[in-house]
Amino acid sequence: MRKFSLVEFSVEHPKLVVVLSVLITLLFMTQFPKMRTDTNPKNMLPATSDVRVWNDEVENTFSLYEDMIALGIVNENGILNKDTLASIQRITDEVLKIKGVAARDVSSFTTIDNVTAEKETLTVAPLMTKVPEDAPGLEHLRKMLYDNPLFLNRIISKEGKTAAIYVPLEKGANGKEIADRIREIVKKEKGDEKYYIAGDPVARDTFGAEMFKLMGIFSPIAGMIMFIISYIMFRSLFLSMSIMFPAMIIIICSMGLLVGLGFPIHIMSSMSPVFLMAIATDSIHIFNEFYFRYCEKNDKNTAIIETMKAVGKPLIYTDITTAVGFASLLLANIIPVRVFGFGIAFGTLILLLLSFSLIPAVLTFVNIDKVERASQKEGMATGRTSQLLRRLGSIGVFRPRATVAISFILFVIAIIGVMKIHVNNNLVEWFKFNSDVRTADRIINQSLGGTSLAYIVATAQEDDHMKTPEAMRYIEGLQRHLEKLPVVGKTTSVVDYVKRINRVLHDDDPKYDAVPETKEMIGQYIFLFSMSAKPSDLDNVVDYPFRRANIWVQLKTWDAQAMRDVIKVMGDYQKSNRNRIELKPAGIAYFNLVWNDEVLWDMVKGFGAALVIVFVILIFNFRSVTWAVISYVPLLFTILLLYGVVGFIGKDFDMPISVLSCLSLGMAVDFAIHFVSRLKLRLEETSGSESLADSLLWTAARPGKGIMRNAVLFASAFSVMMFAPLTPYITVGAFIVSMMLLSAIMTIIYLPALIVLMQGWLFKTK
């Protein structure tokens, strides 16, 4: 029995064990300076995944920017006045000078190319070279803006109150830093205009910055709360510190390992300290039992060793099931989820090791008098908590049928809720409704084309096919179809440019705002366009051999569902308009959709795996299939209830929630393991001299107190996250708090009811 020798060794050489633990921890800590964050959703999937390879190819073929910031300028009295236009000019000039901004392709009033016709002359010039001085000048600008469909809904809104500057970023530029620079620039403007900064890179990099802050603020706060609550529970500063000590060690070791292996901190792993701290509360079972034992035996070292004998086995199994729950995330395709699962599983195993070495060692330093005083209060009969727990347990023990019936009703309701679950991911909604990022996105999406960008790439069978009227009309038809969707704000393609040139060449006659009749015309118009506009304008919408065209689809929401709608319309269009041109979606909105589906599939996979493995471990633990089933039921029930609630309140089933489902399995099963293990031990110890009902009540009152303490401590650590400014943290916090409290109550009320009802089946071998 090696584990007992480890405990004994630790009790005999406590100082050595403590020093060794600290040294090893310091070793892991040396990795911390290498820490870096990664909030780019692209890195959720490996660089070799199909969708990323395809998106890279599309970006390359059409010289597209990965990232674009949109600056919205709102003036309730209209944009087209001298002062606002002067502001736009000044801001644009300053934005062009920001490092990391791809100045050559910034689209603003003063930089965007405008092709116009006047008296047989085609004029190509930036829309506004200088601010119009008088009313006719302003009127002329208004006409140019509203006559050109390429501008409307892009740089100016229909009602004329919102203008936009689009700022593409060079590869690797930090969106938040550039957004902050733009904020400084607009702050200098004195007018009534309001400014909004939106776009994927802003959301992403702001999220990254917030994430780091949260990690720094919430982990210590969670630690403090746990410390205070454990002090209230045990009335001993020393014991509270002994609970925190292993928690700190596993946090440092597991974060150190992740950083040391070169993984950047991602949204998931930024939550690990809080998770690990909560998991470390598992050691409370040791302290809980130690108090009872010490009260009974009054010899410290014997009490420690006997405590470990009693709680050792459930501890091993609970830690292993927790580790397995997290390790099941290794099956995920989403890289940060995998890294997170790996880190927590590692930390949990370290905790297991510490439970048999460091914790017994630390217990030897406990001041005898204090423990004596404290443990006096732990008498089973006198403890108020124990009384309450005994009463709770008796509900299940004495009214098993009613308990199970009520649960069944809840079960049915939960199923209905689960069926209402809506899978969706929306990066912008990771911010609170009134946050700068989300407000800016909402305002810009209300009046302009849309901040979320998708592409549809049309590929023909041979070169130059995109110049044929047939291909042009096919693309134009698709655009009109897509624009019928309410989520689509604007579409742009090479066809829009060709039609524009056609009209301008024919003295701005609206009759010519159409696809030209011959391939020669189209070819020459495109050439004319390339002679006048910026080369990138054309590169963005058509490839070099004119075999592929790129249709820009601006979406008004970051919901993955919006892209699903676009793809459906695209598919329907393909079916009803047979053509040899292939259509394929791309872009960040498409990526988000793929990733979203991947999350769901991963979750199903991980959940399935965890379900099976945890069940197998339970069988091993109890050496009985029936007991495994019994302790499994309350766990499944807890999870089902939680998802039922998620379905009813209409919360999107997003990445953080789906990941939680795997974890909840590993964590919620802990209480059942403790309960059943201790019950069986009690039955053995009393060997028939006590009725099953009494044994159940004893278990509810004594190890039940450990369970309750564990749940409260765990929940209190996570409750901190509910005050975070980012919604995924709030979701995770609320979910874990409810899960812990619910599964503790389930274990104490529902599990005894089941055991009473099934006793014939459970004990028939005995």
Place this chain on the structure above:
Amino acid sequence: MKRFMIVLLLFLLPLEVFALSADEVARKSQAAFLYPGKDFKARVMMKLISKGGQERVREMTMLRKNYGDTGGEQKYFIYFYQPADVKDMTFMVYKYPGKDADRWLFVPAISMVRRIAAKDKHSSFVGSDFTYEDVSGRNLQDDAHSIIKEEKAGGKDCYVVKSTPKAGDMDYSYKMAWIDKATFLPLKEEYFDKKGELYKVFTATEIKDVKGSPTITKRSMKNLQSGHMTEVSYTRADYGIGIDDSLFSERFLKQPPKKWIE
């Protein structure tokens, strides 16, 4: 005697350095680069190469005639062979000192001539990395020129001239040019953007003697920020071929005479 020569040389050396002012170097360079001969003709092959290595080709015959001295008026006539669908398209430019050029384009598919007004300073020449100004030159008085240093480039002694536009309406904040002391041709030019970063590089990759005038027959312009590049090569370059003034007219724009465009 030997000693005397050295003293004389030492005396002459700085004199020679300052013998030419920056403005003069810039002027001589413009004369050698854009104004040699009374007229000029070449078959021009232009390759537009994207960052990803995709290529677009423009093939044309370019004719030029000078009206006046260096920096004076010029007329250009361009006939396109490639891309195939723009064959027969013609393009004519009247270049004036001190103001934007006039340009006309003949669009054969609709048999129509249109005047095109575009800003020389920013507009790309037929979608390439060259602007109109890069092709036909920039007004010398629009820049402040200074000789920064002298050094070898490509094995040749060069003046390094910095030209800073006096008005702030350019895409670049200044340009550095390595001008061959012997031929006054620019061997290399570097353009720096408003953030002070190098973003465009011009390189003369082949220089041939055409009827006594050293002529850049291969050149490239690379945009370091977009990764886009344009390569240009001249074949059948010739000077003093006696182009008629009448060529530069709307009539010939629609029906270019074979003898000039081939």
